[in-house]
Structure formats: C-alpha cells, structure tokens
Amino acid sequence: MPPSSLPTLRVRGEPLSSALAFAPMSGISNLPARLLAREAGAGLVFSETISARALVEARPSAVRKLRSHPQEGRLAVQLFGGEARFLGEAAQLLAARGVEWLDWNLGCPVKKFLRAGAGAALLEEPAKLPALMAALRRHMPGALSVKLRLGPDASHFVADEVARMAAAEGFDLVSVHGRTRSQQYRGRADRSGIARVVAAVPELPVLANGDIATPEDVFSMLADTGAAGVMIGRAAVGNPWLFAHTLAQARGERPQAPARQVRLATLERHIDWIRQSIDDPEAQTIQLRRYVAAYSKGLPGSNRFREHALRETDPARMLSLAHTFFSEPKAA
Ligand SMILES: Cc1cc2nc3c(=O)[nH]c(=O)nc-3n(C[C@H](O)[C@H](O)[C@H](O)COP(=O)(O)O)c2cc1C
Structure with a gap:
C-alpha cells in the first residue's frame, strides 16, 4: 500500500465508508460528538460504554446512552460486563431495539x-471469555466486535489469544489499544503488540488504536501494524x-488547518446538538465547557481565553465570550 493511502475496511464483506473509527469514550462519545465525527468522515462510531446489567435493569442513565439519530448511520453500541446472563439479555434487548452493531x-x-469484574479485568482470565462471547453472539444477529488492551501487564500478553477466541466465536471485528491495563495511559501505544494481534486473526479486520494525533500517524500506524x-x-x-484531513491526504490533497470562523461554525453546530440531545442542564454545561475549550485548542490567545471563559458559571456568558474569541479576525 502506498504510504498515505487508506485500505477499504470491510466488515462481514461489506465496505464501510472509511477505515477510520471514532473511539468509545465515556462522557465524550455521545450523539453530538459522534455526528460530527461521522460528518467529518469516520466510517464507524462507537457509543460510550454502557453497563449490560444497567441496561437490563432499564436504568435511565444507561438507556439514555442509546440515543441515536438517523444522520449518524450505524452506531456500534459498546457494552461492559462480565456475566453471561446480563450480557446475553442486554444483547437481546439491543437487537430488539434495532441496534445493528454491538x-x-x-x-x-x-x-x-475492574471491581465489577468487567473491562480489562476480564483479560486476566481468558479461559472465561469464550462462554461470555458465545452469550453475546447467540443474541446479537448484527455485527459483533470486541475492544481489547494488550493484556493485564507487560509480562502477560493475551490480546492475540483473546482475538483468536473472538474469531472462533463468530465475532466480526477486533479493536486493540496498544497498551496494557497496568499501563493505563502511560508510555506509548505499542505498535508491535497490535501487529501481533493482526497476525493472529487474519480472518478478522483489526482496528489499531492508541496515540493517533495526525493523518501521518494514521498512515504510519497502518503501515507498522x-x-x-x-x-x-x-x-x-x-x-x-482529523478524520476529514486524513481522508483528504489519502486523496493526495493538502488540507489546511480550520480557520477560526470554521471552528466557530462547528462549535455552534456542536452546541445545537448538545442542546437537542442532552436534557440534564448540568450534563449540558459540562459538555459546553468541554467543547468551548477543545475547539479553541492551538489558536493564538486560547490559553487566556480558556482561563476567562471556563471561570464563567453562566453558560450564556461563557458562550458569548467564545463567540467574541472565535470571531476575532486573527489568522488561525
Ligand atoms: C475520557 C476517556 C474515556 C474512555 N472511555 C472508554 C470507554 O468507555 N470504552 C472503551 O473501550 N475505551 C474507552 N476509552 C479508551 C479509548 O477508547 C481509547 O482506547 C484510548 O483513549 C486510546 O486511544 P487514543 O490515544 O486515540 O485516545 C476512553 C478514553 C478516554 C480518554
């Protein structure tokens, strides 16, 4: 593959619109963020992680996370849990709601x-996994994937073994973050570890994850793994x-950094979606603050702007400061 091209990502033989996925992130990968990632060219978007048990018990905080919109296309809903009963029931419930990817x-x-015996804790006991995977597969007719770390710690690499289990249980895709559980977010994602997983399951598409910050990182991650x-x-x-620019570079274009006005327009659309899709005022404010800060990152004067704007307790005043900052006629 040429150094800056993207492969066609196929799942169950069907090509996705791009080989770039927006990761599941608690508190972040909600509907507004996913819609913008999609529009920018993500071929696949993941929900925030949802407790299988909370879903089965119909807890509002879990059910709320299923909120989707036709504009975001197919959503991969991420579950966490370590009990076959809840995983199976949650899968059944999602399938009944029309969810096409778990x-x-x-x-x-x-x-x-970890305390609940879920997430990366399950990597400590790989022998338990096939039965849990089978419970999910039994009840989810749509696509099924698993997201892994490399293992519990540097001396226990299990991701290749777990990926092989997923393949044997009829899963359709594996994502792997190139760190161990004990590493948390320290160090750098280990690309050779990801490559080992890719080699272990030639029959399954693997998404490589960890420390991608630029289009060049995307291309080198693909080449290395x-x-x-x-x-x-x-x-x-x-x-x-980041999605749009990677796709543009893969087409041989040289995309420019977004101008302040473009950032402002995107922030405003993001805020509209936040207001439409998040009912709780406190949760709305958390999101507004996060994105007012995030969209200003890297712009001249943005440190000072954030100091002022994030001190505001009234969201309307914070947004008014943001409007003034992003409208300044300085070059981006
Ligand atoms: C705030 C935050 C929340 C996250 N929540 C989840 C989650 O709910 N489920 C999950 O599988 N990974 C979660 N992750 C991990 C990311 O999906 C991803 O694997 C990790 O951030 C490494 O990728 P990156 O370097 O591109 O950020 C989270 C990461 C962050 C920073």
Missing part, C-alpha cells in the same frame, strides 16, 4: 469496571477535522 469492552482499566483500520479517541475531541 461492541464488548475488554479494555477499560478504570477501577469501577497491517491493521484494516484505525480507531481515534482523544485527538478527535473537538477536532473532527
């Missing part, structure tokens, strides 16, 4: 998940252009 979280290193696609998390927060 992703299972085997990578989250957060204590809350042989993955079928790339999953992007943190660097795409308030920066949907």
Whole structure:
C-alpha cells in the first residue's frame, strides 16, 4: 500500500465508508460528538460504554446512552460486563431495539469496571471469555466486535489469544489499544503488540488504536501494524477535522488547518446538538465547557481565553465570550 493511502475496511464483506473509527469514550462519545465525527468522515462510531446489567435493569442513565439519530448511520453500541446472563439479555434487548452493531469492552482499566469484574479485568482470565462471547453472539444477529488492551501487564500478553477466541466465536471485528491495563495511559501505544494481534486473526479486520494525533500517524500506524483500520479517541475531541484531513491526504490533497470562523461554525453546530440531545442542564454545561475549550485548542490567545471563559458559571456568558474569541479576525 502506498504510504498515505487508506485500505477499504470491510466488515462481514461489506465496505464501510472509511477505515477510520471514532473511539468509545465515556462522557465524550455521545450523539453530538459522534455526528460530527461521522460528518467529518469516520466510517464507524462507537457509543460510550454502557453497563449490560444497567441496561437490563432499564436504568435511565444507561438507556439514555442509546440515543441515536438517523444522520449518524450505524452506531456500534459498546457494552461492559462480565456475566453471561446480563450480557446475553442486554444483547437481546439491543437487537430488539434495532441496534445493528454491538461492541464488548475488554479494555477499560478504570477501577469501577475492574471491581465489577468487567473491562480489562476480564483479560486476566481468558479461559472465561469464550462462554461470555458465545452469550453475546447467540443474541446479537448484527455485527459483533470486541475492544481489547494488550493484556493485564507487560509480562502477560493475551490480546492475540483473546482475538483468536473472538474469531472462533463468530465475532466480526477486533479493536486493540496498544497498551496494557497496568499501563493505563502511560508510555506509548505499542505498535508491535497490535501487529501481533493482526497476525493472529487474519480472518478478522483489526482496528489499531492508541496515540493517533495526525493523518501521518494514521498512515504510519497502518503501515507498522497491517491493521484494516484505525480507531481515534482523544485527538478527535473537538477536532473532527482529523478524520476529514486524513481522508483528504489519502486523496493526495493538502488540507489546511480550520480557520477560526470554521471552528466557530462547528462549535455552534456542536452546541445545537448538545442542546437537542442532552436534557440534564448540568450534563449540558459540562459538555459546553468541554467543547468551548477543545475547539479553541492551538489558536493564538486560547490559553487566556480558556482561563476567562471556563471561570464563567453562566453558560450564556461563557458562550458569548467564545463567540467574541472565535470571531476575532486573527489568522488561525
Ligand atoms: C475520557 C476517556 C474515556 C474512555 N472511555 C472508554 C470507554 O468507555 N470504552 C472503551 O473501550 N475505551 C474507552 N476509552 C479508551 C479509548 O477508547 C481509547 O482506547 C484510548 O483513549 C486510546 O486511544 P487514543 O490515544 O486515540 O485516545 C476512553 C478514553 C478516554 C480518554
């Protein structure tokens, strides 16, 4: 493959619109963020992680996370949980709601998940996994994927073994973040570890994940790992252009950094979606603050702007400051 081209990512033989995925991120990968990622060219978007048990118990906080919109296309809903009963029932419930893609979280290193025997805790006992995978497969007729870390720690690499289990249980895709559970977010994502997973499951597409910040990172990640696609998390927060620019570079274009006016227009659309899709005023304000900060990142004067704007407790005043800042006629 030429150095800056993108492969066609196929799942169950069907090509996705691009080989770039927007990662599942709690508190971030909600409907507004996913819509903007999609528009910018993400071929696949993942929901925030949702507890299988909470979904089965119809807890409002879990059900709310299923909110989608026809404009975002197919959504991969991510579940976490370590009990076959809840995983199976949640899969059944999602299938009945018309969800066409279920992703299972085997990578989250957060204590809350580990204590519940879910997320990356499950990587410590791979022998338990086939039965849990089978419970999901039995009840999800749509696409099924799993998201992994490399293993519990540097001396226990299990991601290749777990990916092979997923393939044997009829899963359709594997995503792998090139860190171990004990590493949390320290160090750099290990591309050779991701490459080992790719080599272990030639029959499945693998999404390579970790530390992608630029289009060049996407191309080098693909070249270094042989993955079928790339999953992007943190660097795409308030920066949907990362998807668009990667696709543009793959077409041989030289995209320009977005001008202030473009950022402002995108922030305003993002805010509209936040207002339409998030009912709780406190949750809305958290999101507004996050994106007012994120869209200003890298612009001249943005540190000072954030200091002022994020001190505001009234969202209307914060947005008015944002409007003034982004409308300044300085070059971006
Ligand atoms: C705030 C935050 C929340 C996250 N939540 C989830 C999650 O709910 N499920 C999951 O599988 N991974 C989660 N992740 C991990 C990301 O999906 C991704 O694997 C990780 O950030 C590495 O990719 P990146 O370097 O592109 O950000 C989260 C990461 C962050 C920063």
